[in-house]
Amino acid sequence: MSLLVVGSVALDSVKTPFGEATDVLGGSGTYFSVAAGFFNRVNLVAVVGNDFPGEHLELLKGHDIDLAGLKTQPGKTFRWKGEYGFQLNEAKTLETHLNVFESFRPELPDAFRTPNLVFLANIDPELQLEVLHQVKRPRLVACDTMNFWIEGKREALIRTLREVDVVIINDGEARELAGEANLVKAARNILDLGPKTLIIKRGEYGVLMFSGGTVFSAPAFPLESVFDPTGAGDSFAGGFMGYLARQGLHEESLRCPPVTGLPFDEAVIRRAVIIGSVMASFNVESFSLDRMKTLTFEEIQARYKEFQQMTSFEDLLH
Amino acid sequence: MSLLVVGSVALDSVKTPFGEATDVLGGSGTYFSVAAGFFNRVNLVAVVGNDFPGEHLELLKGHDIDLAGLKTQPGKTFRWKGEYGFQLNEAKTLETHLNVFESFRPELPDAFRTPNLVFLANIDPELQLEVLHQVKRPRLVACDTMNFWIEGKREALIRTLREVDVVIINDGEARELAGEANLVKAARNILDLGPKTLIIKRGEYGVLMFSGGTVFSAPAFPLESVFDPTGAGDSFAGGFMGYLARQGLHEESLRCPPVTGLPFDEAVIRRAVIIGSVMASFNVESFSLDRMKTLTFEEIQARYKEFQQMTSFEDLLH
Numbered sequence: 001m002s003l004l005v006v007g008s009v010a011l012d013s014v015k016t017p018f019g020e021a022t023d024v025l026g027g028s029g030t031y032f033s034v035a036a037g038f039f040n041r042v043n044l045v046a047v048v049g050n051d052f053p054g055e056h057l058e059l060l061k062g063h064d065i066d067l068a069g070l071k072t073q074p075g076k077t078f079r080w081k082g083e084y085g086f087q088l089n090e091a092k093t094l095e096t097h098l099n100v101f102e103s104f105r106p107e108l109p110d111a112f113r114t115p116n117l118v119f120l121a122n123i124d125p126e127l128q129l130e131v132l133h134q135v136k137r138p139r140l141v142a143c144d145t146m147n148f149w150i151e152g153k154r155e156a157l158i159r160t161l162r163e164v165d166v167v168i169i170n171d172g173e174a175r176e177l178a179g180e181a182n183l184v185k186a187a188r189n190i191l192d193l194g195p196k197t198l199i200i201k202r203g204e205y206g207v208l209m210f211s212g213g214t215v216f217s218a219p220a221f222p223l224e225s226v227f228d229p230t231g232a233g234d235s236f237a238g239g240f241m242g243y244l245a246r247q248g249l250h251e252e253s254l255r256c257p258p259v260t261g262l263p264f265d266e267a268v269i270r271r272a273v274i275i276g277s278v279m280a281s282f283n284v285e286s287f288s289l290d291r292m293k294t295l296t297f298e299e300i301q302a303r304y305k306e307f308q309q310m311t312s313f314e315d316l317l318h
Numbered sequence: 319m320s321l322l323v324v325g326s327v328a329l330d331s332v333k334t335p336f337g338e339a340t341d342v343l344g345g346s347g348t349y350f351s352v353a354a355g356f357f358n359r360v361n362l363v364a365v366v367g368n369d370f371p372g373e374h375l376e377l378l379k380g381h382d383i384d385l386a387g388l389k390t391q392p393g394k395t396f397r398w399k400g401e402y403g404f405q406l407n408e409a410k411t412l413e414t415h416l417n418v419f420e421s422f423r424p425e426l427p428d429a430f431r432t433p434n435l436v437f438l439a440n441i442d443p444e445l446q447l448e449v450l451h452q453v454k455r456p457r458l459v460a461c462d463t464m465n466f467w468i469e470g471k472r473e474a475l476i477r478t479l480r481e482v483d484v485v486i487i488n489d490g491e492a493r494e495l496a497g498e499a500n501l502v503k504a505a506r507n508i509l510d511l512g513p514k515t516l517i518i519k520r521g522e523y524g525v526l527m528f529s530g531g532t533v534f535s536a537p538a539f540p541l542e543s544v545f546d547p548t549g550a551g552d553s554f555a556g557g558f559m560g561y562l563a564r565q566g567l568h569e570e571s572l573r574c575p576p577v578t579g580l581p582f583d584e585a586v587i588r589r590a591v592i593i594g595s596v597m598a599s600f601n602v603e604s605f606s607l608d609r610m611k612t613l614t615f616e617e618i619q620a621r622y623k624e625f626q627q628m629t630s631f632e633d634l635l636h
Contacts, residue, residue, distance in 0.1 A: 219535035
């Protein structure tokens with residue numbers, strides 16, 4: 001199935017307790033696409049400056065990413081500089097230079113305008129809406145957002161959420177968006193805004209998915225060395241959406257949607273959540289997308305099995 | 319099987335964002351015993367003052383708890399006063415009056431000296447050792463502890479850990495005990511001290527169990543109203559140990575222990591972890607042990623099923 005993502009492609013400078021990296025490949029669109037590319041071809045819409053290294057373009061192409069929607073503009077590529085403390089849960093942003101991203105207006109190539117699945121990475125909700133106005137009846141739309149937009153562009157964000165099926169945000173964002181500290185109540189408030197499914201990312205504690213009346217809890221993979229958490233959330237979304245795209249649509253759902261309200265069975269969606277968690281767990285093992293460069297499909301399958309072993313327990317006998 | 323617990327029986331005054339309660343029944347030994355009593359008879363060793371209300375004694379007796387080891391001493395019962403903020407993850411202790419607990423020296427009645435299972439709740443590790451010296455070859459010993467002992471009585475605690483099979487502590491305590499921020503590495507360090515299994519409680523994020531080479535992750539039950547988290551950890555331990563006691567020993571294990579190193583199969587231990595999580599989730603729904611007063615075995619089984627529905631996912635097909 002065709003999968004479209006709109007997001008940022010950036011050059012990041014990151015410092016963690018374990019080292020630092022300067023001007024390395026980053027951006028929400030990048031992390032998403034590379035993770036999704038392990039499962040399905042990805043149509044990426046983004047912008048870079050003319051300083052963007054050709055080797056990064058080659059890396060993206062090598063991961064089944066169609067770059068027809070990646071515009072190169074005169075000027076510098078979006079740059080982000082951040083630092084993590086020992087807790088590794090939240091980055092402290094040191095510098096943000098939007099550069100060519102400042103005037104970014106997504107323009108979809110014709111070939112990208114009939115996607116089955118769409119992921120709107122964390123960008124201005126008005127741009128997220130512009131993307132949706134350029135595509136024709138996607139089967140599933142997912143989005144991310146952040147506190148900056150929740151606080152500064154709440155109205156536009158609410159309009160976006162009305163057209164979105166799956167929201168993928170972190171726990172702090174969910175609480176702020178809902179204006180409610182309790183996550184179960186916050187989830188209900190957010191689903192009342194329109195989406196059918198809410199996936200709450202909780203960093204090292206895994207994710208909670210609220211969908212219809214059900215809750216699915218997936219742990220994060222306990223790692224001995226979390227090297228750089230940058231891009232974990234986008235890698236999760238990439239694994240999740242890429243896996244769904246690979247599955248193909250639930251045939252019956254075209255006629256009669258399953259209880260999920262999404263064109264996929266609950267079982268498929270749950271597997272996609274675990275695949276997302278698997279991709280995030282690999283991503284944080286190295287700086288930038290370094291781990292993705294060597295990652296194999298067999299390693300992905302093996303870690304999926306480890307997730308199963310880590311979470312399964314038997315029926316209560318008596 | 320016989321189950322022994324040594325811990326505190328207290329009168330708590332608790333304030334949460336949702337209300338407050340004064341001089342209500344509390345204490346690690348109490349929460350443990352009441353939760354465990356749903357599954358197996360519990361032999362409780364503790365001390366109270368002569369101000370301890372008779373109705374509480376009746377409550378304990380009504381939950382299959384043998385009070386032959388509960389000493390009543392002249393003076394006041396141990397009192398704790400604490401407050402929780404909106405995060406509800408950590409109590410702020412406002413007052414601690416040890417009262418009769420200050421001179422507490424556990425003395426086991428003869429009938430209590432051959433337990434199959436022992437739980438050493440969070441008390442001075444020297445007293446934990448004294449208990450172990452009074453019992454004859456238990457099949458499984460579990461213990462809790464806290465930062466106060468990790469910092470103040472580290473040496474005695476290390477000696478206790480050498481004689482313990484299962485350690486049940488929270489994440490902050492695990493990190494401090496191991497002197498290591500990464501939980502996976504911290505777990506390895508703690509298992510190197512002697513125990514075969516480490517269960518790390520993470521409040522609203524559930525528990526992680528490290529045992530031999532395996533990790534088991536169990537979520538917490540997502541609740542709409544967490545009323546009072548006091549006693550959640552001890553209710554977890556009570557459900558865990560009570561369920562194991564109810565199962566009976568793994569027959570074969572008497573001759574040849576399973577890979578867990580404990581006299582129970584991994585599958586039984588995992589079910590016990592979920593039962594512990596179930597009991598903790600009920601306990602936080604009300605102040606003190608109020609929820610336990612009305613809780614039924616059918617409700618426990620139903621929530622166990624909900625845990626299964628919340629965590630299960632299928633094999634990866636392709």
